[in-house]
Amino acid sequence: MGINATLFGQMITFLVFILFTMKFVWPPIKQAMSERQKRIADGLASAERSQHELELAKERAAEHIREAKAQAGEIIERANRQGASIVDEAREEARTVAEREKAAAEARIEQEVSQARAELRREVSQLAITGASRILEREVDPKAHQQMLDELAEQV
Amino acid sequence: MASSATEYVTHHLEHLTVGDGFWTLHIDTLIVSWVLGLIFLGLFYGVARKASVESPGGLQNIIESCVEFIDQQVSDSFNGPKDFVAPLALTIFVWVLFWNLMDLIPVDLFPEIMKLFGVEYVRILPSADMNATFGLSLTVLVLIIIYSIKGKGAKGFGKEMFCHPFGSHPALWPANLLLNIVEMIAKPVSLGMRLFGNLYAAEIIFILIALLPIWAQWVPGVAWAIFHILVIPLQAFIFMVLTIVYLSLAYESH
Numbered sequence: 001m002g003i004n005a006t007l008f009g010q011m012i013t014f015l016v017f018i019l020f021t022m023k024f025v026w027p028p029i030k031q032a033m034s035e036r037q038k039r040i041a042d043g044l045a046s047a048e049r050s051q052h053e054l055e056l057a058k059e060r061a062a063e064h065i066r067e068a069k070a071q072a073g074e075i076i077e078r079a080n081r082q083g084a085s086i087v088d089e090a091r092e093e094a095r096t097v098a099e100r101e102k103a104a105a106e107a108r109i110e111q112e113v114s115q116a117r118a119e120l121r122r123e124v125s126q127l128a129i130t131g132a133s134r135i136l137e138r139e140v141d142p143k144a145h146q147q148m149l150d151e152l153a154e155q156v
Numbered sequence: 157m158a159s160s161a162t163e164y165v166t167h168h169l170e171h172l173t174v175g176d177g178f179w180t181l182h183i184d185t186l187i188v189s190w191v192l193g194l195i196f197l198g199l200f201y202g203v204a205r206k207a208s209v210e211s212p213g214g215l216q217n218i219i220e221s222c223v224e225f226i227d228q229q230v231s232d233s234f235n236g237p238k239d240f241v242a243p244l245a246l247t248i249f250v251w252v253l254f255w256n257l258m259d260l261i262p263v264d265l266f267p268e269i270m271k272l273f274g275v276e277y278v279r280i281l282p283s284a285d286m287n288a289t290f291g292l293s294l295t296v297l298v299l300i301i302i303y304s305i306k307g308k309g310a311k312g313f314g315k316e317m318f319c320h321p322f323g324s325h326p327a328l329w330p331a332n333l334l335l336n337i338v339e340m341i342a343k344p345v346s347l348g349m350r351l352f353g354n355l356y357a358a359e360i361i362f363i364l365i366a367l368l369p370i371w372a373q374w375v376p377g378v379a380w381a382i383f384h385i386l387v388i389p390l391q392a393f394i395f396m397v398l399t400i401v402y403l404s405l406a407y408e409s410h
Binding site: 004007027032 | 175177178179180182185189190193196197200201203204205207208209210212219220223224227239240242243244246247251285286287288290291294295
């Protein structure tokens, strides 16, 4: 027991140890730790950033989908409209064509009727002449009685 | 039995010495503390040299948490450049912790081993040697003075020594100086005595337990050792924190 020269030995040792720790131990460990801290902080920050970006991208994608849906709806509607109008047009055209055909047919019928009538008239007048000539037993000059015959035919 | 018990205790409290009088060297204290210090430096230097940023291994984790803990303590109490104070605190904490751990080695183990080599006395607990604890605390005193001058300037330090706490009247200078010197000396004395006293008492208790019959030793031995697991880091921690606080008080003007 008691204080002696060991004290100085210990003091010197202590100083040497402190200096060694200060030079070779503390700085590298501390540096590695702060470096790691920085990296972790960076990693977290970048993770957060990518999270944010992911959310943005999701939003953008949803927007795109919404737009595409709207566009598709519009296209379908337009197609429907167009289809309907095509059908309408077709129907209209068909009706016109039918009417035209009908009109033409009616005209033709009319014409045939009038033709038949004229034929009939002619035949009637012929018949009348023939009948008359039979009755009169002689030839009737159709020319002389043409006017009368025509008037007769007109009445038929 | 009484005389042999006394003999046993005093034998265990005898240092392995070289030299005479004041120039005696406690070879056991010196060698054990050097070996422990070299283990500390080797361990920490080994990790520091290939400290990995990406994948710290098990040992590196332990050492880093130790460094982190010390750094936190220093940052909490010391508001100055930490380039020196933090390594100082680390050295104190780990070195003193290793010293104190020697207390848990059975008291007869090393004396018996050394007896085989013809060495009669050996004490392997440096903290129970006042030379070791005062070696630390007197170094801390020197650092307190250096930091006082560094922090406040030679003039500020002188002013504090002469003009506090009673006042700056020249008639009060001797009283101020006396009080400040007492205060300044009290710091390393209390630091050194606290560590020494705790570990010396602990060692004596272990020696006394070793005097019990062998079948009765384990109960008090285990109890005291478990209690000591608390005391060992606590004393190292107290020594370190008080050193930081003293240096911080010295560095800041108040």
